[in-house]
Amino acid sequence: MTAVDLPAVPRVLIAEADPWSRDLLKQVLLNVRCDARLDVCGDGQEAATLLRDKTYDLILADWELPGIDGLSLLRSVRQKRRSLPFILLSNRNDSASVREALPLAPTAYLTKPLNMQGLTQRLQDLLLNEGESVYCEIPPLAPGMALPMFLERRRDVCDGAPLRVDVKAAVQHSLAPDGLDLGQLEEQVKTDPQITAVLIAAANSAGHHGTPVQTLAAALQKLAAGQSMNLILGLALKHNVVLGDPALVAYAERHWQLSQDTADYGRRLARMLELDHERCYCAGILHRLGDLALLRCLEDWRLGGGALDDEAIGESLDTFGAAYGSALRTRWRLPLELRQLIAATYSLEGGVYSRDALVVNLAAQMARLTEHEGLEALAKGKTARLLKVGLSELMRVRKA
DSSP, X not given: OOGGGSOSSOEEEEEOSSHHHHHHXXXXXXXXXXXXXXXXXXXXXXXXXXXXXXXXXXXXXXXXOSSXXXXXXXXXXXXXXXXXXXXXXXXXXXXXXXXXXGGGOOSEEEESSOOHHHHHHHHHHHHSOTTOOOXXXXXXXXXXXXXXXXXXXXXXXXXXXXXSSOHHHHHHHHEETTEEOHHHHHHHHTXXXXXXXXXXXXXXXXXXXXXXOOSHHHHHXXXXXXXXXXXXXXXXXXXXXXXXXXXHHHHHHHHHHHHXXXXXXXXXXXXXXXXXXXXXXXXXXXXXXHHHHXXXXXXXXXXXXXXXXXXXXXXXXHHHHHHHHHHHHHHTTOOHHHHHHHHTTTOOOSSOOOHXXXXXXXXXXXXXXXXXXXXXXXXXXXXXXXXXXXXXXXXXXXXX
């Protein structure tokens, strides 16, 4: 089937076991056809049920689906619709696997990590006529919708924070003659809470096993170069990843800076005390993720026609910021130990504290000080006393 044979609004099925790869496929496809009707699932049995109940114009399926695998789905589809576009995705790049799939005539056989440019071109060829583009307007707010209700409904489905880093430039700067330099890529993106959270979540997802990953460096190593690059570039395809309202940008800058200062202080304190400085840095970078995600939802509110001023932004952050952060960290299944460390930036609960938790708590206190406030009170406080860190050490950390 060619693009000219498609209905006005194509229906597409995406069947992919890994949730972050699934989301990436969804974003790439919507970037080509924002109006597509999408069904997305994570196992072969659900995909088979959907194929039985609905008629699709394009299918993207992973060979390694649990239950009924993607090759079996392709075989079933070919028994009924020989020409239906079907893109088979797989971790298998050996010749035997390719020979097994080819008799079933997949429209494309794409091996992971995916070539994003190649996938995009395939989708354009299948879903668009030559020279065609599709524009989708932002839907207006429902009549009578109040801002608190809007934010309450968006809390459990929000897509995370806006991007601080230009991801395309970051990837480009990290390319070496022999491929992507993961160390350089970490340097390029480590200040971005959204990228950090997504990569850690992806490294701990269903498609990856082993010890839970709690730092950006460990996530990059576990995902490897190709998938890391795809996930980062995929973030740039999402809606509202760059804020347009100056007031929201100003708030985001303050929260980014607060995250950065907390992370830097946490890393310096941890190094001084010979603790896990990468983990402390990561907790500091991530601790304002909820506030930033809320600002991104406020941009959606504004673009949908909602009124927004400085007072409304401040009240929304006070009311919903913490809840957004908690919901995101839970939904993305960040490791419990990392979530507990992030929570320690706000308060210390219980009577026994890990030294890492004390470090990030003290770092967050330092980051919240104004330029006119000194460190004397912090040096006399409970956290510094438990760490046995005095005024001279705090001054060194601040000046480093």
